[in-house]
Amino acid sequence: xxxxxxxxIKHRGGTFVRTVAICAAGFLAxxxxxxxxxxxxxxxxxxxxxxxxESQNDDCPDGxxxxxxxMVRKLLSEKGKTPAEIxxxxxxxxxxxxxxxxxxxxxxxxxxxxxxxxxxxxxTNIKTAKGHVAYGFNLDGKDGPNDFVDPQTNxxxxxxxxxxxxxCFGTQRASGGMRPTYPAIQWDTTRDQMPxxxxxxxxxxxxxxxxxxxxxxxxGFYRATTxxxxxxxxxxxxxxxxxxxxxxxxxxxxxxxxxxxxxxxDPFEFYLVQxxxxxxxxxxxxxxxxxxLNEDGTAKGVLGGYEPWLPVYESFALGGSTNELNLSIDTxxxxxxxxxxxDAYPDASGQNQYISASYWIEAVPAFxxxxxxxxxxxxxxxxxxxxxxQ
Amino acid sequence: MxxxxxxxxMTGKGMMRRLALCGAVAALCLTGFTGxxxxxxxxxxxxxxxxxxxxxxxxxxxxxFGPTVTLGGRFEPDLRDSGLLAVGAAQVSVTAAGLxxxxxxxxxxxxxxxxxxxxxxxxxCKPASETAPDDACSKAFLSKVGKLLYRRPLTQHELDxxxxxxxxxxxxxxxxYNGLGLSLAGMLEAPEFLFRQEAVEPDPDHAGAYRLDAxxxxxxxxxxxxxxAPDPELLAAAQNGDLNSSSGLKxxxxxxxxxxxxxxGVRAFFGDMLAFDGFSTLAKDTTLYPKFTSxxxxxxxxxxxxxxxxxxLVQKADYRDLFTTNKTxxxxxxxxxxxxxxxxxxxxxxxxxxxxxxxxxxxxxxxTEASFVGLxxxxxxxxxxxxxxxxxxxxxxxxxxDPPGNVNFNLVQDTNNPNYKTARQRLExxxxxxxxxxxxxxxxxxxxxxxxxxxxxxxRTTENxxxxxxxxxLDGAKFSDVAGLGKAVxxxxxxxACIVNRVYEFGAGHAPNKSExxxxxxTLAKDFASGGYKFTDLLKDVAxxxxxxxxxxxxxxxxxxPKAKLASDVTGNQEVQK
Numbered sequence: 001x002x003x004x005x006x007x008x009i010k011h012r013g014g015t016f017v018r019t020v021a022i023c024a025a026g027f028l029a030x031x032x033x034x035x036x037x038x039x040x041x042x043x044x045x046x047x048x049x050x051x052x053x054e055s056q057n058d059d060c061p062d063g064x065x066x067x068x069x070x071m072v073r074k075l076l077s078e079k080g081k082t083p084a085e086i087x088x089x090x091x092x093x094x095x096x097x098x099x100x101x102x103x104x105x106x107x108x109x110x111x112x113x114x115x116x117x118x119x120x121x122x123x124t125n126i127k128t129a130k131g132h133v134a135y136g137f138n139l140d141g142k143d144g145p146n147d148f149v150d151p152q153t154n155x156x157x158x159x160x161x162x163x164x165x166x167x168c169f170g171t172q173r174a175s176g177g178m179r180p181t182y183p184a185i186q187w188d189t190t191r192d193q194m195p196x197x198x199x200x201x202x203x204x205x206x207x208x209x210x211x212x213x214x215x216x217x218x219x220g221f222y223r224a225t226t227x228x229x230x231x232x233x234x235x236x237x238x239x240x241x242x243x244x245x246x247x248x249x250x251x252x253x254x255x256x257x258x259x260x261x262x263x264x265x266d267p268f269e270f271y272l273v274q275x276x277x278x279x280x281x282x283x284x285x286x287x288x289x290x291x292x293l294n295e296d297g298t299a300k301g302v303l304g305g306y307e308p309w310l311p312v313y314e315s316f317a318l319g320g321s322t323n324e325l326n327l328s329i330d331t332x333x334x335x336x337x338x339x340x341x342x343d344a345y346p347d348a349s350g351q352n353q354y355i356s357a358s359y360w361i362e363a364v365p366a367f368x369x370x371x372x373x374x375x376x377x378x379x380x381x382x383x384x385x386x387x388x389x390q
Numbered sequence: 391m392x393x394x395x396x397x398x399x400m401t402g403k404g405m406m407r408r409l410a411l412c413g414a415v416a417a418l419c420l421t422g423f424t425g426x427x428x429x430x431x432x433x434x435x436x437x438x439x440x441x442x443x444x445x446x447x448x449x450x451x452x453x454x455f456g457p458t459v460t461l462g463g464r465f466e467p468d469l470r471d472s473g474l475l476a477v478g479a480a481q482v483s484v485t486a487a488g489l490x491x492x493x494x495x496x497x498x499x500x501x502x503x504x505x506x507x508x509x510x511x512x513x514x515c516k517p518a519s520e521t522a523p524d525d526a527c528s529k530a531f532l533s534k535v536g537k538l539l540y541r542r543p544l545t546q547h548e549l550d551x552x553x554x555x556x557x558x559x560x561x562x563x564x565x566x567y568n569g570l571g572l573s574l575a576g577m578l579e580a581p582e583f584l585f586r587q588e589a590v591e592p593d594p595d596h597a598g599a600y601r602l603d604a605x606x607x608x609x610x611x612x613x614x615x616x617x618x619a620p621d622p623e624l625l626a627a628a629q630n631g632d633l634n635s636s637s638g639l640k641x642x643x644x645x646x647x648x649x650x651x652x653x654x655g656v657r658a659f660f661g662d663m664l665a666f667d668g669f670s671t672l673a674k675d676t677t678l679y680p681k682f683t684s685x686x687x688x689x690x691x692x693x694x695x696x697x698x699x700x701x702x703l704v705q706k707a708d709y710r711d712l713f714t715t716n717k718t719x720x721x722x723x724x725x726x727x728x729x730x731x732x733x734x735x736x737x738x739x740x741x742x743x744x745x746x747x748x749x750x751x752x753x754x755x756x757x758t759e760a761s762f763v764g765l766x767x768x769x770x771x772x773x774x775x776x777x778x779x780x781x782x783x784x785x786x787x788x789x790x791x792d793p794p795g796n797v798n799f800n801l802v803q804d805t806n807n808p809n810y811k812t813a814r815q816r817l818e819x820x821x822x823x824x825x826x827x828x829x830x831x832x833x834x835x836x837x838x839x840x841x842x843x844x845x846x847x848x849x850r851t852t853e854n855x856x857x858x859x860x861x862x863x864l865d866g867a868k869f870s871d872v873a874g875l876g877k878a879v880x881x882x883x884x885x886x887a888c889i890v891n892r893v894y895e896f897g898a899g900h901a902p903n904k905s906e907x908x909x910x911x912x913t914l915a916k917d918f919a920s921g922g923y924k925f926t927d928l929l930k931d932v933a934x935x936x937x938x939x940x941x942x943x944x945x946x947x948x949x950x951x952p953k954a955k956l957a958s959d960v961t962g963n964q965e966v967q968k
Contacts, residue, residue: 225736229722232676232683239681239726243733367731 040204044299044363045228046197047236049274050183052135052302052358053163054151055173059131064168068328069093075104094325101321105332115317118335126333128341129167134160136304136358137288140344152302153290159356160304162312165337171327179360182327183278186315190275191236196224197272198242199291199299199361200368201256201263212293214259219289222368223250223272238297238364243371249273256289263291263301270305279315283307285345285354289361297365306345306354309338437588437602437941438899440479443468445658447584449618451499454538455512459502463495468667472901473787474892475662480899484584496578500571509567517566523557524566532556532573540582541619542605543629552577586613586899590941600941604628607939611642614897615933616651617658636934643933647926653699656925660698663892665784666691668765674846675770681727682764682846685740689721690760690847696742697756702925709889709923713755713785713876716747727760727847728753752842752849755876757781760847767845771805774813775830778837785879787888791829811854814838835862839875886923890915893928897938909937 066074072093076086079100089097105112105120112120134148136158143157150158166172171182203217222244228236244251254268270287274280284305291301313335316323323329342352442450444465451459466488469478484492503512513531517524532552536544544552552573560569577583588606593599602610605620608628612620620628624642632638646652661667669691674682696719701707707715719742725732730751734741747753756762766780767773782788801810802820810816817834821827839862844850851858860871867878879885894910895901902910914931921927932938 226722226734229726231680233680235680237681237723237726239729240722241725241732241734243736367725369731369733 039202040206041200041202041368042204042293042297043242043366043368044199044201045224045236045238045240045242045366046199046361046363047191047228048179048184048187048360048362049197049303050179050187050360051162051166051172052160052360053167053172053174053180054133054135055129055167055175056131056133059129059133060127060168061130062127064170064173065127065328065330065333067170068325071324071328071330072097072100075100079104097325098321101324114332115320118313118317118332121332123336124330124333126330126337127168128337129164131167134158134163134358135302135360136160136356137290137302139286139288139304139306139356146343150302158304158358159306159343160358161341161343161355162307162309162338162357165341165355166334169327169329169334171329182323182329186278190277191228192230193227194273194275195226195245196228196236196242196366197274198222198224198244198366198368199363200244201291201293204258204293212258212261215257217256217258217263219254219256219263219265220244220368221252221254221270221272221289223247224368236364239366241367241369243369246371254289258293261293263289263293265289270303276318279311281311283311284357291361291363299361299363301361302358303361304356304358306343307357308353309342309355310353312355312357313338436898436900436903437590437606438480438586439588440476440586440899441466441482441484442584442586443475443479443617443658446613446617446619449616449654450539453618453621454535455499455503455508459499459508459512461495462498463491465491470665470667472895473663473783474895475667476659476896476899477901479586489579492579492584493575496575497571499578500575503574504567504571513567513570520566521560521564522566523560523569525553525557527566528553528556528570528573531570532577535574536577537625538619538622539577540580541586541609541625588941590944593940600943601936602939602941604631604633607633607639608642610897610899610939611639611646611933613655615643615646615655615929616649617655618651640934643930647930647933652926652929653703656699656703656929657695659893659896660695661691662896663784663889664694664761665765665780666761669761672765673769674764678770679844679846679848681723681848683723686723686727686760686846689724689740690764692742693719693721693724694756694759694761697759700744706924706926709925709928710880710885711755713757713879713885714873716749716754718745718747718753718759719743720745724760729849752872754873755879757840757876757879758843758847758872763840763843764845764847770845772813772841772843772845774817774837774841775802775833776837777840778833778835781836781879782832785888786882786884787891788832788884790833793826793829797823797826805854808854811856812858813841813853814859815856836864836875838862839869839872842872886918887911887915889925890918890928894932894938897932906937909935 065071069090073086073090076089077083081089089100102113102115103111105114105117107117107120114121132148133151135150135152136148137150138147138155138157139159141157146161146164147156148158148160148163149156163172169182172180174180198221200220200222201217202220203215205213205215207213224242225245226242229240231237249271250273252268252270252272254265256263256265258264265288267286267288270282270284272282274282284303284307287303287305289301289303291299293299313331316329316331316334319327319329320331324331338355339351342355344352344356345354346352447465448461451461466482466484468475469482471478471481502508513527514534515527515530517527529549533544533549536549536552555576556569556573558569559572560566563569563572581587586609588610589603590600590606591603593601601607605625605628608620608624611633612618612624623645624633627633627638627642633642669687672687676682697715697717698712700719701712701715701717702709720728720730720732721740721742722732722734725745728751730745730747730753732743732745734743752758762780763772763777766777768776779790782790799820801807802816804810804816807816810819817830817838821830821834839860841853841858842849842851842860862869862875864875864878865882865884867881869875869878891902891910894906894914898906914928914935917931918924918928
């Protein structure tokens with residue numbers, strides 16, 4: 001055997017031939033007979049998923065939201081503490097302030113847990129991002145004053161009101177390919193125990209030089225049955241084998257198009273369970289994903305869509321006073337901001353229930369197997385398996 | 391119970407043990423530790439005094455006292471000689487620091503054995519008073535345990551001394567169990583326990599010849615097949631003389647080989663032969679190879695062990711097929727290293743699954759496993775030379791000279807040189823130095839065939855963007871890739887000759903001398919071949935042979951040594967415990 005003819009897929013030595021048969025079977029069954037027997041399937045494990053941010057120096061013109069020490073001093077002052085008393089209390093900052101923070105809500109004059117009852121305090125009108133640079137997609141087809149321009153694609157009308165809502169908190173800001181602190185902490189903390197998110201792209205074709213050809217592919221976003229395993233650097237181990245969770249609600253399959261090595265999906269509905277420490281369930285409507293398929297086997301891209309804003313609030317509230325003190329988060333302030341800036345799917349009262357958002361996806365190569373292959377074989381287009389089996 | 395220095399000092403027993411051990415070791419230093427009387431050309435095999443390996447020590451303690459008695463401390467490093475630690479075990483002594491560790495372990499074990507939790511089961515008898523000596527109980531316990539520790543019954547003299555030591559310590563400490571524990575601790579650091587001492591006796595079937603005595607025979611057999619001390623049944627067979635008959639020996643060999651414990655012996659042999667002790671110091675540059683973790687290191691060894699055990703013991707397949715088989719066992723981490731897809735059971739910590747490499751992947755045989763290509767590589771890059779040398783020395787038992795002291799490795803080590811992108815190119819340039827060319831000619835054509843595997847065993851087709859040429863040649867057999875290399879090793883007579891020789895050495899504890907070599911290379915090798923290279927047949931042939939237990943004549947005066955005296959006591963039916 002001479003393997004020197006395989007540099008096209010050097011990152012996954014030997015997978016090419018095996019995937020041919022798998023892909024061919026699936027696509028022929030789905031009427032994808034036009035795809036030749038050279039079609040390739042590539043699998044990925046999501047290594048990072050976090051709120052996208054490309055913070056600009058001027059997108060918080062009034063400055064970022066205050067650090068927790070300032071916020072606490074203000075709270076104590078509003079509670080009637082004298083400057084001397086505040087100084088005394090703050091000597092032990094951030095210790096012994098839990099009760100001050102979490103029981104600061106008032107309902108009928110009685111103190112209540114502000115994280116459970118965020119409207120029990122007045123809106124602090126946190127500072128929100130005013131810039132016009134953000135990753136994502138023009139989800140509603142309009143280009144309004146609140147919309148952004150994607151610095152990667154130059155797409156205008158990008159909808160990402162989540163960044164507007166929280167983009168002036170220091171721990172939510174990042175630029176130049178860096179991950180914002182708190183979203184990164186959330187993902188990093190949960191990924192050791194949460195079943196991995198995995199991506200499977202089938203129908204990839206290559207030209208004679210090994211370059212990925214433009215064309216149609218099928219993309220599956222799944223939850224696996226096992227978590228990622230960390231390598232010596234603390235990152236997810238590449239090339240691990242994963243099995244797709246048979247629960248159809250953990251399976252999202254969509255048609256996508258590859259152009260110049262970048263994959264863009266059709267709009268679809270995305271649903272995956274994550275972990276209560278971050279967001280218990282991610283649910284996006286009108287989702288679109290853009291993924292750059294790198295030759296080293298990794299992938300990186302952006303997911304954009306409308307997600308319910310209340311679970312986003314809950315992801316901040318879950319951390320309670322710890323978050324507020326250590327990450328300088330004004331939790332009820334975020335509640336009000338999300339509610340005000342939510343931009344889709346209103347309820348009967350007219351209050352929008354969803355907010356546009358963009359997330360970065362980073363993925364390492366992986367092997368994806370289906371314990372019940374026929375469930376996914378041949379399904380194409382923006383159709384979730386959950387819907388297929390209804 | 392605390393076994394302090396005070397306790398040991400009170401009886402003087404600890405000091406006596408140390409002196410005995412150090413004395414024994416010193417004597418061995420002068421005689422080369424083997425006790426053989428004649429030169430290598432002797433017609434019979436050498437008898438040896440081999441230090442217990444870590445695994446053997448642990449196994450013996452586990453067998454006698456059970457898994458709830460735990461060990462602490464460190465063991466002395468082992469020594470590899472003639473390609474095996476089993477042979478090096480006859481060349482090592484106990485350093486002062488090592489003795490301290492043995493002492494710590496001995497006292498820890500003894501303390502646990504006689505503590506309130508274990509004593510009902512492990513001591514077995516109850517003293518009339520827990521604060522006074524009790525000869526009967528001490529004697530019952532010490533003779534029972536002593537027989538298992540020393541792999542032979544204690545002589546009356548030994549037992550009397552042990553009981554006396556226990557009694558004296560009981561009086562001093564006011565506790566029967568403390569006293570008993572101190573005596574047990576002394577036995578656990580005695581040379582009779584720490585060293586496998588073989589005794590010889592005249593062979594009644596061959597006038598003027600010698601053989602191992604029955605207990606030494608039992609030990610050699612048990613450590614060979616189980617990597618453990620003889621169990622009570624084997625000791626009984628030694629005691630009643632069964633082991634000295636062909637049928638009795640065969641019956642015990644059959645019993646030992648039918649036991650699941652044979653796997654431990656096979657693992658010990660291959661762990662030794664494949665130099666897996668090197669894993670204890672193996673390091674990889676995790677900046678370059680982040681997939682390499684300590685778990686991968688453990689999995690890599692276990693993969694090969696499982697492959698070997700399944701292939702040789704379960705499937706009873708041809709030994710040579712170990713170099714070509716596409717069947718192995720994987721964990722999720724190993725599958726990621728090899729970049730193959732596998733299914734693993736859910737909810738199982740560190741799952742192992744049987745795996746068959748697809749036809750289109752390069753992995754096949756143990757040469758392509760991380761335990762070989764990873765173990766024989768540099769931390770940050772592969773090494774065709776080290777791998778080639780390992781293949782020849784470890785698997786073919788060939789000798790490869792060490793490099794001369796003034797070699798300039800710069801060219802080989804510079805993996806960033808744009809003129810020499812692949813290891814083949816770098817080595818070709820390096821070989822232009824005449825002093826290097828000779829040895830590299832026998833290592834590189836073999837090692838370069840494994841260049842499709844990086845330093846941790848991950849598959850690659852290029853190095854620095856240049857395609858890897860994995861073609862090569864082994865003793866005249868040419869091939870185009872590592873699968874061809876596996877086939878070449880499979881077909882190479884040196885591979886089977888090597889395993890036959892290594893198995894004999896492992897069991898006997900020494901390289902075969904002239905007469906042994908004739909039998910090993912002749913009858914044993916031929917039977918191995920005619921039987922289809924079944925490894926279990928090879929073990930059985932060795933274990934049931936006369937050659938394996940033959941001994942050279944003792945040195946003049948050797949029978950007067952304490953060691954020989956003890957053996958004489960035992961074989962003279964002066965034993966006190968049956």
